[in-house]
């Protein structure tokens with residue numbers, strides 16, 4: 002089976018439309034009226050409510066509930082998305098809401114500057130409630146990289162001050178500190194996480210050992226992109242705060258994958274990208290600034306309001322915004338809330354657990370992700386002895402139309418593939434993937 006869309010066909014989407022397509026779009030245009038889009042969203046939510054009434058959470062580890070839910074995504078036929086890490090899909094209601102908001106810009110730009118920006122505070126409140134904090138602590142950014150830059154750039158640090166990073170940070174979490182080092186002479190120390198990390202104690206202990214009187218902050222991925230580790234941020238905060246050290250979490254994949262409460266977690270600064278697992282469009286991010294830090298962290302971008310004290314809004318004075326993206330973020334929260342974030346995390350971890358257990362039966366597998374569900378989530382990374390990870394990516398795409406990705410670095414022994422198990426993936430898809438890996442492991446290509 003090969004359902005892969007030829008590359009030139011994908012590119013055609015952006016090259017323009019034929020006359021026949023143009024007529025088709027004109028006709029379909031009426032279906033894109035705001036009322037029609039609202040109706041479509043209401044139907045999706047009605048369907049999820051009915052499913053929730055029919056299947057209580059503990060009754061639906063697999064099967065009908067999730068199968069029905071997956072229909073609210075818009076994948077091409079046969080396309081199986083098992084790489085949420087980079088960019089995930091928008092469910093239908095989010096896409097509809099995005100269209101609605103952009104339609105306003107096309108038809109009535111006045112509303113874009115006079116009415117739509119007011120919706121931002123509604124979305125901020127939704128995001129805050131979703132993450133278990135107050136809206137005063139939430140900054141709507143463009144992505145995780147921006148939040149990590151706001152963190153590194155905004156802290157007053159001088160030559161000789163130390164920052165601890167893990168040895169598996171994403172460039173978006175490393176380079177803000179490299180820039181800081183180049184400009185101010187700070188010291189960056191790297192702490193090994195292990196592949197896989199073994200326990201909460203091992204991770205926290207490694208950072209504790211590295212702390213010196215000069216250490217000002219730990220900057221660590223909560224969702225480690227190379228290994229799939231979910232770092233124990235709460236325990237790291239408990240340890241670090243006793244020593245007067247801040248904790249900055251890069252949770253690029255966290256929102257929409259994990260059922261989180263930032264206040265319980267105790268983190269100081271936290272950046273996340275809702276277009277990976279939450280279903281928001283690309284170009285909108287979330288940054289959290291703990292109350293106590295809001296007047297200590299310098300804003301990186303300044304326009305009117307940067308000097309207002311006592312609110313994270315001072316980090317969000319970025320001129321005219323792409324508000325449709327922000328409004329769609331609010332819809333993405335509504336969509337997940339309708340299902341329940343606890344239920345979502347449970348489903349994601351159930352599938353990842355199954356995948357890891359079954360991979361363990363294949364000879365030559367090295368799992369890079371911990372088995373412990375507290376230390377792992379929807380990202381599973383592994384390598385197979387004698388099998389080139391690029392071959393694995395190509396093989397499962399060609400044979401099953403499953404999208405995964407290579408990850409890590411051969412020189413550092415972290416090279417392998419990474420697989421995401423979000424709620425639109427089924428156990429059947431995982432079995433297909435396992436069949437493919439088993440085949441390659443036996444042939445060693």
Ligand SMILES: Cc1ncc(COP(=O)(O)O)c(C=O)c1O
Nearest residue numbers: 144145146171173222226253274
């Ligand atoms: C752990 C981690 N941090 C940061 C980023 C960068 O995210 P963004 O491009 O949304 O800024 C990624 C991207 O995948 C990531 O995996």
